[in-house]
Amino acid sequence: xxxxxxxxxxxxxxxxxTAGPDLLDATIRGLTPGAVAEEVLxxxxxxxxxxxxxxxxxxxxxxxxxxxxxxxLDLADAVRGLYAGQPWSSLAVSTPDPEIDERxxxxxxxxxxxxxxxxxxxxxxxxxxxxxxxELAVELGTDKWGDLHWYTQHYERHFARxxxxxxxxxxxxxxxxxDPDSGGGSLRMxxxxxxxxxxxxLDIARxxxxxxxxxxxxxxxxxxxxLDRLGRELGPFDVVIDDGSHFNDHVRTSFHALFPHVRPxxxxxxxxxxxxxxxxxxxxxxxxxxxxxxxxxSFVDGLNHAEVGDPRGTGTSLQRTISGISFxxxxxxxxxxxxxxxxxxxxxxxxx
Ligand SMILES: C[S@@+](CC[C@H](N)C(=O)[O-])C[C@H]1O[C@@H](n2cnc3c(N)ncnc32)[C@H](O)[C@@H]1O
Numbered sequence: 582x583x584x585x586x587x588x589x590x591x592x593x594x595x596x597x598x599t600a601g602p603d604l605l606d607a608t609i610r611g612l613t614p615g616a617v618a619e620e621v622l623x624x625x626x627x628x629x630x631x632x633x634x635x636x637x638x639x640x641x642x643x644x645x646x647x648x649x650x651x652x653x654l655d656l657a658d659a660v661r662g663l664y665a666g667q668p669w670s671s672l673a674v675s676t677p678d679p680e681i682d683e684r685x686x687x688x689x690x691x692x693x694x695x696x697x698x699x700x701x702x703x704x705x706x707x708x709x710x711x712x713x714x715x716e717l718a719v720e721l722g723t724d725k726w727g728d729l730h731w732y733t734q735h736y737e738r739h740f741a742r743x744x745x746x747x748x749x750x751x752x753x754x755x756x757x758x759x760d761p762d763s764g765g766g767s768l769r770m771x772x773x774x775x776x777x778x779x780x781x782x783l784d785i786a787r788x789x790x791x792x793x794x795x796x797x798x799x800x801x802x803x804x805x806x807x808l809d810r811l812g813r814e815l816g817p818f819d820v821v822i823d824d825g826s827h828f829n830d831h832v833r834t835s836f837h838a839l840f841p842h843v844r845p846x847x848x849x850x851x852x853x854x855x856x857x858x859x860x861x862x863x864x865x866x867x868x869x870x871x872x873x874x875x876x877x878x879s880f881v882d883g884l885n886h887a888e889v890g891d892p893r894g895t896g897t898s899l900q901r902t903i904s905g906i907s908f909x910x911x912x913x914x915x916x917x918x919x920x921x922x923x924x925x926x927x928x929x930x931x932x933x
Contacts, residue, residue, distance in 0.1 A: 721769040781818075
């Protein structure tokens with residue numbers, strides 16, 4: 582089911598997380614502080630301390646409300662820390678300090694130390710550190726690094742400029758195939774990699790994967806009409822990744838259906854291009870026209886369409902919206918952007 586309403590609170594909140602204080606406050610007021618606090622709590626998970634969040638002078642207690650260790654924050658500060666990694670200006674932590682006794686200062690520190698892990702756990706959930714994508718892949722269980730593939734170094738480089746943006750990501754192929762409780766490693770990895778990202782996963786099989794900023798959709802990547810509807814309802818996307826069936830005709834159908842729903846400046850990524858050379862997958866040992874790599878290779882000539890036909894560069898609508906393409910072992914990144922530069926003048930073409 583396509584559920585665009587799922588992001589009613591999160592989409593504007595993630596946009597406003599890096600805005601100035603007035604705009605962020607106005608956004609929280611518009612969405613209601615209660616709904617915003619609910620998103621913050623979903624993101625940080627469970628902790629055995631009390632979290633007091635204050636907005637417009639009203640404080641509400643959350644998590645383990647009866648606990649005597651209390652972390653207090655302005656709600657706007659919590660939003661900025663969580664989604665934008667910004668330091669807090671309003672943080673206060675109160676712990677019931679132990680009495681000084683016959684064990685002296687060392688004993689006092691030892692008794693106090695017991696409280697630290699729960700506070701540190703909450704604070705690190707409230708402002709997660711930036712992690713390397715390879716580490717995240719291993720921890721969250723996707724094969725994008727060190728298990729068949731070595732993709733994260735390429736993702737890290739191409740996605741660097743998008744990392745802190747409020748991106749919409751769509752990945753075809755959630756993982757785990759027919760097991761509904763398996764897979765989702767890469768969706769969790771993107772959720773963590775993009776702190777302001779909304780992450781959508783598409784799979785032909787039913788999936789029970791969830792997360793505060795993850796939505797899953799069931800459908801077939803070879804169904805162009807369905808993909809177009811998905812793009813209209815949940816897009817436009819900043820990033821689309823095809824890690825689905827890897828059948829060559831599916832890869833081509835998905836690209837043509839979804840590339841129009843990629844935002845200018847966004848990227849369309851195709852993984853596992855080895856199947857382009859394997860006949861059993863609809864490939865050809867020479868990566869000819871009908872294969873996924875054949876399609877991608879044709880985009881290289883398309884980049885220079887204005888040098889072949891009309892120098893004013895009319896080109897096809899697809900050629901005019903592909904501004905770059907990068908190939909690595911088994912993975913390609915297609916950049917969406919206006920490619921309408923003029924070609925060389927007619928006289929120069931026949932100069933020699
Ligand atoms: C390689 S796994 C995805 C792994 C995941 N992206 C990761 O990195 O953890 C491929 C997934 O594609 C799904 N799939 C296969 N054919 C599909 C199709 N026609 N449409 C959508 N999903 C499909 C499978 O069910 C499987 O879960």
